[in-house]
Amino acid sequence: MAATFLTVGSLTSSSINNVGEQLPGCLSLKRVPTHLRFSNGYRTKSASNPNLKAVEIPRQWYNLVADLPVKPPPPLHPKTYEPIKPEDLSHLFPDELIKQEASTERYINIPDEVVDIYGLWRPTPLIRAKRLEKLLDTPARIYYKYEGVSPAGSHKPNSAVPQVWYNAQEGVKNVVTETGAGQWGCSLAFACSIFGIGCEVWQVRASYDQKPYRRMMMETWGAKVHPSPSDVTDAGRKFLQVDPSSPGSLGIAISEAVEVAALNADTKYCLGSVLNHVLLHQTVIGEECLKQLEALGESPDLIIGCTGGGSNFAGLSFPFLREKLAGNINPVIRAVEPAACPSLTKGVYAYDYGDTAGMTPLMKMHTLGHNFIPDPIHAGGLRYHGMAPLISHVYNLGLLEAVSLPQTECFQGAIKFARSEGLIPAPEPTHAIAATIREALRCRETGESKVILTAMCGHGHFDLPAYEKYLQGGITDLSFANEKMKESLTTIPQVA
Numbered sequence: 001m002a003a004t005f006l007t008v009g010s011l012t013s014s015s016i017n018n019v020g021e022q023l024p025g026c027l028s029l030k031r032v033p034t035h036l037r038f039s040n041g042y043r044t045k046s047a048s049n050p051n052l053k054a055v056e057i058p059r060q061w062y063n064l065v066a067d068l069p070v071k072p073p074p075p076l077h078p079k080t081y082e083p084i085k086p087e088d089l090s091h092l093f094p095d096e097l098i099k100q101e102a103s104t105e106r107y108i109n110i111p112d113e114v115v116d117i118y119g120l121w122r123p124t125p126l127i128r129a130k131r132l133e134k135l136l137d138t139p140a141r142i143y144y145k146y147e148g149v150s151p152a153g154s155h156k157p158n159s160a161v162p163q164v165w166y167n168a169q170e171g172v173k174n175v176v177t178e179t180g181a182g183q184w185g186c187s188l189a190f191a192c193s194i195f196g197i198g199c200e201v202w203q204v205r206a207s208y209d210q211k212p213y214r215r216m217m218m219e220t221w222g223a224k225v226h227p228s229p230s231d232v233t234d235a236g237r238k239f240l241q242v243d244p245s246s247p248g249s250l251g252i253a254i255s256e257a258v259e260v261a262a263l264n265a266d267t268k269y270c271l272g273s274v275l276n277h278v279l280l281h282q283t284v285i286g287e288e289c290l291k292q293l294e295a296l297g298e299s300p301d302l303i304i305g306c307t308g309g310g311s312n313f314a315g316l317s318f319p320f321l322r323e324k325l326a327g328n329i330n331p332v333i334r335a336v337e338p339a340a341c342p343s344l345t346k347g348v349y350a351y352d353y354g355d356t357a358g359m360t361p362l363m364k365m366h367t368l369g370h371n372f373i374p375d376p377i378h379a380g381g382l383r384y385h386g387m388a389p390l391i392s393h394v395y396n397l398g399l400l401e402a403v404s405l406p407q408t409e410c411f412q413g414a415i416k417f418a419r420s421e422g423l424i425p426a427p428e429p430t431h432a433i434a435a436t437i438r439e440a441l442r443c444r445e446t447g448e449s450k451v452i453l454t455a456m457c458g459h460g461h462f463d464l465p466a467y468e469k470y471l472q473g474g475i476t477d478l479s480f481a482n483e484k485m486k487e488s489l490t491t492i493p494q495v496a
């Protein structure tokens, strides 16, 4: 498999024939010549292998807002409840990212230096899961777009690199952030090491304890890491007072990082999901994938992705949604969330804070309430009380559907996937894989040969203790804490 990935990366250079046409958001499609001859005389055929159909790295991010029939509701100031102004955000984000957050432009150019760094791992492979299909005995054709080839092991560097680049351009010296699974913290630490700026990360306590190697990775890239809640911020100390053994949550860790950014003039805050500009950066995934499927003569009937804050799911699906809105294709688009933290399927659509302490702007989103602390499931990156406002809006417009799955079904699916396809998924994409398996088995019953496209957004090499626990029968399904959600929803702001 590794050799195939290397081949895809190296074949994007000018050494291959350009026989493709121009599509928005991407450079022209590059097809690999049917027979390749290397200096060692080795010959290979590209005709039947999707990984050998190379595409170039997109030069533009795609902004779905431009194409929506109804524009999303604006974020509000947390004190006045008035629509937020750019200057209200300038203590947290650099100007360019604030512009991207509010942009209605269809395409935004990716800076050359960012494209150059993307080239360390992009384009990422699109793989047909033939062995999984065989195992399931399904007539469905399953494809997965694999983002685990990045330095951090997931899709998260697609946004970390531009976020840090824009901060560095505007002279910012340090950035701070939260991390749930550790993937985002690693991605930001990696990007900061490239651009030479400081990085401090609040890692949710449950994941800090479950994943020491993620902390070590961040430290190797030069970041300082705190378990959250921590005793280094006011917000953290307050949460510790209430519950000294708190497992933490993304909402709490965000409060801590935002507090530090607000108090230090040379420090800005970066978020790994949820916001429009993060979803925007992730659209490189879907743009590449459109071209890769086109090269194979395939079009998806169903697109499936896991949703924490929604960035990998949006990144894969939004370019396809553009084509759907234009009437070119008609895939069903399905978000998959954990049964323990089901913001889309059980939450309310309302204005709420993005963090637990109530320091961020108010966003209209599907939320379980900012005080909801999800059970410490192993998919730490899916333990967020809200959903990206843009995904929430699109869901509200009826343009996508959502399901929630229990974690044992997800691990069961991941084991099937690992034992047929070889890759060990991070706990987050096990949700997308399990939903894909559900659908493939449905196809076995109905005889439909659907094309299912799924986001395999990260590997699970640092999540092996979770797999060990599952294999030893130590993982159970916790029933959703409905009462806890109801209580938490009583604390969301009452916006008219």
Ligand SMILES: Cc1ncc(COP(=O)(O)O)c(C=O)c1O
Pocket (backbone or CB within 6 Å): 154, 155, 180, 181, 182, 183, 184, 272, 273, 274, 306, 307, 308, 309, 310, 311, 312, 313, 380, 381, 382, 426, 428, 429, 457, 458, 459
């Ligand atoms: C591998 C992986 N997948 C998915 C997610 C969920 O985030 P998002 O919904 O923004 O893709 C995370 C978050 O940390 C992650 O690490």
